Amino acid sequence: xxxxxxxxxxxxxxxxxxxxxxxxxxxxxxxxxxxxxxxxxxxxxxxxxxxxxxxxxxxxxxxxxxxxxxxxxxxxxxxxxxxxxxxxxxxxxxxxxxxxxxxxxxxxxxxxxxxxxxxxxxxxxxxxxxxxxxxxxxxxxxxxxxxxxxxxxxxxxxxxxxxxxxxxxxxxxxxxxxxxxxxxxxxxxxxxxxxxxxxxxxxxxxxxxxxxxxxxxxxxxxxxxxxxxxxxxxxxxxxxxxxxxxxxxxxxxxxxxxxxxxxxxxxxxxxxxxxxxxxx
Amino acid sequence: xxxxxxxxxxxxxxxxxxxxxxxxxxxxxxxxxxxxxxxxxxxxxxxxxxxxxxxxxxxxxxxxxxxxxxxxxxxxxxxxxxxxxxxxxxxxxxxxxxxxxxxxxxxxxxxxxxxxxxxxxxxxxxxxxxxxxxxxxxxxxxxxxxxxxxxxxxxxxxxxxxxxxxxxxx
Numbered sequence: 062x063x064x065x066x067x068x069x070x071x072x073x074x075x076x077x078x079x080x081x082x083x084x085x086x087x088x089x090x091x092x093x094x095x096x097x098x099x100x101x102x103x104x105x106x107x108x109x110x111x112x113x114x115x116x117x118x119x120x121x122x123x124x125x126x127x128x129x130x131x132x133x134x135x136x137x138x139x140x141x142x143x144x145x146x147x148x149x150x151x152x153x154x155x156x157x158x159x160x161x162x163x164x165x166x167x168x169x170x171x172x173x174x175x176x177x178x179x180x181x182x183x184x185x186x187x188x189x190x191x192x193x194x195x196x197x198x199x200x201x202x203x204x205x206x207x208x209x210x211x212x213x214x215x216x217x218x219x220x221x222x223x224x225x226x227x228x229x230x231x232x233x234x235x236x237x238x239x240x241x242x243x244x245x246x247x248x249x250x251x252x253x254x255x256x257x258x259x260x261x262x263x264x265x266x267x268x269x270x271x272x273x274x275x276x277x278x279x280x281x282x283x284x285x286x287x288x289x290x291x292x293x294x295x296x297x298x299x300x301x302x303x304x305x306x307x308x309x310x311x312x313x314x315x316x317x318x319x320x321x322x323x324x325x326x327x328x329x330x331x332x333x334x335x336x337x338x339x340x341x
Numbered sequence: 342x343x344x345x346x347x348x349x350x351x352x353x354x355x356x357x358x359x360x361x362x363x364x365x366x367x368x369x370x371x372x373x374x375x376x377x378x379x380x381x382x383x384x385x386x387x388x389x390x391x392x393x394x395x396x397x398x399x400x401x402x403x404x405x406x407x408x409x410x411x412x413x414x415x416x417x418x419x420x421x422x423x424x425x426x427x428x429x430x431x432x433x434x435x436x437x438x439x440x441x442x443x444x445x446x447x448x449x450x451x452x453x454x455x456x457x458x459x460x461x462x463x464x465x466x467x468x469x470x471x472x473x474x475x476x477x478x479x480x481x482x483x484x485x486x487x488x489x490x491x492x493x494x495x496x497x498x499x500x501x502x503x504x505x506x507x508x509x510x511x
Contacts, residue, residue: 077425084418260471
């Protein structure tokens with residue numbers, strides 16, 4: 062300890078404290094924008110992140126090929142059968158789609174998703190902590206991505222919301238993260254609630270649809286979409302399916318546990334919705 | 342030791358931190374064990390503090406905290422001060438109460454990991470985000486799974502210490 066004091070250790074602690082205050086203040090003032098230091102560090106480590114991610118993807122592919130060959134063969138057979146079924150479904154859906162288009166025309170509704178402006182990005186990093194569920198993307202403000210933008214899969218399933226954006230990287234708070242809070246609606250019954258991340262459910266890969274209206278008759282398997290309430294996030298994005306309906310410990314409100322439609326562990330490419338029109 | 346020796350020594354330590362960081366940030370999160378990702382950065386701070394003492398432990402802890410805050414998502418800067426303080430404490434404990442051994446490092450690593458998890462649990466409880474049992478269900482496996490990695494991190498930094506640590510370059 063004498064060495065510590067003789068060598069100006071207190072000075073080091075003071076510097077550490079000042080850095081803490083500086084970082085805390087910048088993150089508080091900048092909101093979702095990355096602070097300059099974080100931005101520089103993340104811009105510099107982006108190639109490393111991309112490289113490690115690509116190498117890990119390749120290694121995972123090799124492992125799967127070598128050790129799970131039999132399993133893959135079985136999967137191929139079942140997939141062939143599934144393709145047949147899906148082709149039949151596609152034929153039916155084409156007809157339903159035409160009918161749907163006519164109905165949209167009839168009701169003078171806009172084809173909502175045509176107003177979306179997408180930016181594709183690669184997932185280069187996953188949660189580094191057990192206390193939050195995040196993804197790191199390969200694009201940032203230089204590609205027009207801003208904090209608050211929704212992130213979806215190629216099929217329009219909601220992945221999360223951009224929490225922080227740097228020059229060529231951004232961090233996504235996934236839908237199961239405890240930060241998540243957005244309007245949700247049950248497609249079948251039009252019961253609206255608030256989609257919220259919950260700490261205990263996050264570890265099971267699920268989230269809550271909270272503050273359900275009294276008398277909402279939800280059943281397991283009901284599809285949950287974003288409601289667009291508050292005009293911050295687009296409406297109609299697929300979130301997942303109701304797994305069960307429960308009453309909170311106070312007995313005052315009911316909530317549904319929602320199983321997300323997206324599998325966060327296997328995501329490689331996602332799409333950021335940079336712009337959308339608010340539909341009243 | 343000349344300024345050049347000091348720079349040489351801490352450059353080697355920084356290079357030692359590089360594989361630990363890559364493993365911690367990019368490799369291990371892809372394959373969590375029963376859903377748990379270990380924390381390796383505090384182990385690196387513990388190993389260097391035990392080997393180099395309180396003063397160097399403070400500086401290295403601060404550097405590790407800075408890396409944690411800047412290169413990882415989220416955070417509000419608190420890790421910089423926490424790990425600097427932890428580096429000082431672990432260095433002092435290793436110098437005066439324990440010794441520069443693996444057991445000393447294991448005890449210090451357990452201390453810093455327990456403190457980090459305690460703070461996380463306290464934060465979760467403070468904001469009423471989950472019950473104690475839910476928070477402990479995350480904290481305890483994280484603590485244990487992180488501790489398992491101590492030998493690897495210790496061996497890495499011990500090897501560096503044997504080449505450039507202390508005043509060997511003088």
